[in-house]
Amino acid sequence: MSCRKNGILLSILLSLLILSSASPLLADFITVLLGTDPSGDAHPASLDILKVYIANNGTHFKFILECRGTPAPSFFKAYIVWMDTKGGPFSDYCLVADGLSGLYEIKVVDGTIIIRYKAPIVVTVEDKRIHLMAKLSDIEYPSGVKEIVGVVATTHQFTHKERKAPTKSPFGNGTLPKGPGYIPEIPHFKIKDRAPDTGSYTVAREVIPELPGITPFIFIPSVIIAIYIIYKKKFQTDRK
Secondary structure (H helix, E strand, O other), X not given: OOHHHHHHHHHHHHHHHHHHHOOHHHOOXXXXXXXXXXXXXOOOHHHOEEEEEEXXXXXXEEEEEEEOOOOOOOOOEEEEEEEEOOOOOXXXXXXXXXXXXXXXXXXXXXOEEEEEEEEOOEEEEEOOEEEEEEEHHXXXXXXXXXXXXXXXXXXXXXXXXXXXXXXXXXXXXXOOOOOOOOOOOEOOEEEEEEEOOOOOEEEEHHHOOOOXXXXXXXXXXXXXXXXXXXXXXXXXXXXO
């Protein structure tokens, strides 16, 4: 094997090893449409939900809300996805995109629902879609997630008369939920749209597989290493 061929093979190997060790965010997301919502049932257009998607790449998951206008998360406008992962009478987590975005955990303490910040999320806006992405491990996947997960998406608008931007998260103590699909009230924020209008979308836990997109990045370098070793041994044998 010539030095040139040896160098090319080593370059390919190193490139694939770098890809395999890179962030899992490089892996392709598998996207599934959860459901649709009527157009024009909420104003402004940026808060009118049309479609709700879920996507994952084996280590992260995200919800995608497609709106009638371009989403604009801020202290005055919030985009929230509620998840019932344990099968109780209320949601267990919510992903929030606003001025203080994050993954929040929902629990009942002494008869009162408490919503607490748990982990950061990544929020991006592409055209008329807003993406809310979190780690699967932050929702205790897979052991802490039931077979069928309930999902509700909502948009909210700040309604304080003085139009003064809140200086802290609107999420705190709320009222005890009234049943499946119930959305807790958020102080100073009015629900502008809800998808679906009643009940919740459902998604099977199996839709979130263990390692769908990143597996090739682990398998391919292993194959290249094996090929390199075989060629190197053959080259050494031929020289003898």
